[in-house]
Amino acid sequence: MSGDDDRKSELAREHKERQEKRAAEETSKTRRNTFIGAGVAVVVVAGGIFAATTLVNKDPEPAAAAASASPSASASPSLPTPSSSPAKKGPVTCTYKRDDSVPNKFVGLPGKKPNMKLKKMTIVTNRGTVGVDLMTDAAPCSVNSLSFLAKKKFYDNMKCHRLVTPDVSGVHLLQCGDPQAKADGKNPTDGQGTAGYIYGDENMxxxxxxxxxxxxxxxxxxxxxxxxxAISLSDENTQIGQGYNVVGIVSEGMDMLLGLAKSGQDLIVNPNDITGDGGTTVPKNPVIIKRITFS
Known part of the structure; x- marks a missing residue:
């Protein structure tokens, strides 16, 4: 074989190796970011541009670095308890700001002073009941918001708009709370609706x-x-890192939640969901919230 032929073979081999490396990187990146939506989906609507309300991987690199730096980081982390986060010091005042930039069902703003005595949230659905032990001391404004909306019957008869299983996007969770959602696998704007206000971060x-x-x-x-x-249904969800308001821990109904969909075969894929890939699925047998109560 001539020198030219040798050089051509070498270049072809290097080209193939680069292609394989890029493909591997893309697969890794897609798996990391495909949580609920492939990022912030920017949507053009009458009156402006807004970001679809989705859960995404905010900062995957630090989480990955921590996992590689510590052998123990790869083990399943222990389940938090209501006392896992420090209580806020002194009187608590919550601030809620009206936000009409996305589709919403506005029923008013929660009060500024949260009820710090709330210990449990009960979500009654058509598929069963979920009990949640609350972290009110660490997330008072989040619990206050949920409690306010529950009293206003905001969540009554609402369909949970997104169920993700590991074989679809590498994570496992149920997401609810969009008053506009149809959860039929057809509505392109599922996951964007809110209660018409926003508030700050805590217990993250x-x-x-x-x-x-x-x-x-x-x-x-x-x-x-x-x-x-959202309710996390797998320890693998730790891959997206921290950075979301944790309000509590499921104490009842986990078996029911895990049985909502055993695989992607139990889901309806919405190809028109503008929030991106991976999280565009709903259960064929819908999850409907009948009511939410606090005690």
């Missing part, structure tokens, strides 16, 4: 292990918590 340092209940907000938009919340 806990891993999203199985059983954690947390508020969702647009990616890269700190302090934009709203009516939407």
């Amino acid at each position: 340092d806990l891993p999203l292990v199985k059983g954690v209940v947390f508020m969702t907000q647009p990616g890269d938009a700190a302090g934009h918590n709203n009516s939407q919340f």
Whole structure:
């Protein structure tokens, strides 16, 4: 074989190696970012541009670095408890700001003084009941918002608009709280609706292990918590890192939640969902919130 032929073979081999490396990097990146939406989906509507309310990987690199730096980091983290986060010192005042930039169902603003005695949230659905032990001391304004909306019957007869399973996007969770959602696999704007106000971040340092209940907000938009919340159904969800308001831990109904969809075969894929890929699924047998109560 001539020198030219040798050089051509070498260049072809290097080209193939670069292609394989790029493909591997893209696969890794997609798996990391495909949580609920592939990022912040920017949507043009009458009156302006807004970011779809989705849960995304805010900062995957630090989480990945921590996992590689410490052998123990790869082990399943322990389940937090209501006392896992420090209580806020002194009197608590919550601030809620009206936000009409996305589709919403406005029923008023919560009061500024939260009820610090609330210990449990009960979500009654058509598929079963979920009990949540609250972290009110660490997330008083989040709990106050949820309680206010529950009293206003905001969540009554609402369909949970997104269920993600590991075989679809590498994570496992149920997301609810969009008053506009149809959860039929057809509505392109599922996941954008809110209660028409936003509020700040709190209790954001806990891993999203199985059983954690947390508020969702647009990616890269700190302090934009709203009516939407999610329930983590797998320890693998820790791959997206921290940075979401954790409000409590599931204490009842986890078996029911894990049985909502055993695989992607139990889901309806919405190809028109503008929030991106990965999280554009709903259960074929819908999850409908009948009511939410606090005690």
